[in-house]
Amino acid sequence: MLRRERVEELLGGGVRVERVADLGASHSWTLHRVVLSDGRAVFVKAASDQAGVFAAEAAGLRWLADGGGPAAEVLAADDHMLILPWLPSRTQGADAAERFGRELAAMHTASPAPAAYGAPWEGFIADLPLDNTPTVGEWPRWYAERRLEPFLRRARRSLTAADVRLVERVIEEIDVLAGPPEPPARVHGDLWSGNILWPGGRCVLIDPAAHAGHRETDLAMLELFGAPHLDRIIAAYDEAAPLAEGRRERVALHQLHPLLVHVALFGEGYRARMLDGVRAALAGAG
Structure with missing residues (x-):
């Protein structure tokens, strides 16, 4: 109230x-x-x-x-x-989308870069806790241990034993699936289109699950539920801060955490989509 x-x-x-x-x-x-x-x-x-x-x-x-x-x-x-x-959102054009792509690239590559994955505050996505304990090391293990494993536990009540085993395969193969190393970047962490407002000629970000993470995570989240002029956003981003080869094959891996979050929050209605994502992530290693 x-x-x-x-x-x-x-x-x-x-x-x-x-x-x-x-x-x-x-x-x-x-x-x-x-x-x-x-x-x-x-x-x-x-x-x-x-x-x-x-x-x-x-x-x-x-x-x-x-x-x-x-x-x-x-x-x-x-x-x-x-x-x-109060930021009333308006329909944006391609020019605004391209500007957003460049601004997102600048945010991800801002100096000084974070020294560790995670954040110096307790994290949340929706009202579920995120383990943001700052961690020096490689992103794949951080992603597996701080994002996938905790939310697989939360989602288990809506999954079969075979489903759980499939996600566990991703965790076991994470070092191969994750692609080239990336340094920690400032990421929004929940960057679906509903968390982007367009009050004028540029975007404004709201509702973050912000942390130092992998920059491809934000791009994959934009793709999960779609965003207007998405191709223009990503093209402008890639021009400003070129992405590593094979990004397309890694999209499903980065989408797996938010899909597990949705299963944890909303139950079996997201199970099939999550499993499609798991299979696509595993296929990305091929």
């Missing part, structure tokens, strides 16, 4: 809440459009207690912005509320 007085306290400066429009709920929180006495409109996520979740989202947005990413500005956050500017 949204507490008007808390919005006013967090924003400070004597601002008052004039109007609130309830926009429904998502996962464990409610969503609101709030008009303020100074004429601004803001977007508010509110929950009775989301200790860590909103803090992680706020930290991720600020960290992506520090790397030059087009991330939404965090106006305020605490355990019960996250406040962002």
Whole structure:
């Protein structure tokens, strides 16, 4: 439930809440459009207690912005509320998509690069925890141990023993499937098209599961549920920061974690698609 007085306290400066429009709920929180006495409109996520979740989202947005990413500005956050500017999204053209591809490439390759995979904050995707323990080493083992194995455990109740074994094969063969080494990059971590707003001629990123990871992960997530002008986005990205050979064959590997997340959250409805992804990932080694 949204507490008007808390919005006013967090924003400070004597601002008052004039109007609130309830926009429904998502996962464990409610969503609101709030008009303020100074004429601004803001977007508010509110929950009775989301200790860590909103803090992680706020930290991720600020960290992506520090790397030059087009991330939404965090106006305020605490355990019960996250406040962002209200950003009405419009249909974007090819020029805006190409600009996004270049900006995403710049964010992924920003200097100084992260020193380790993970992040210095507790992670979440939706309201499920992510193990962001900073880890120096190679990405394939990090991905297997911090992303695939934990979410395979969460998804098991919707999978057969044969399904589990198939995912375990990916984990066992991860070093072969992962392709050439990549240094840690600032990634959004949940970059489906619904987490990209287009308030003008450029995009704004919201709802990250941000961490230092593999840059192909964000591109694969864009492809998982589709994005307008996707070919133009990826072409502009590849021109700005060329991708390693064989990226197409690795898309399914990078999509496996979000698909396991969907099975964990929503059950058997995503099982078939996840298994198609597992088979495609294994075929990528051929």
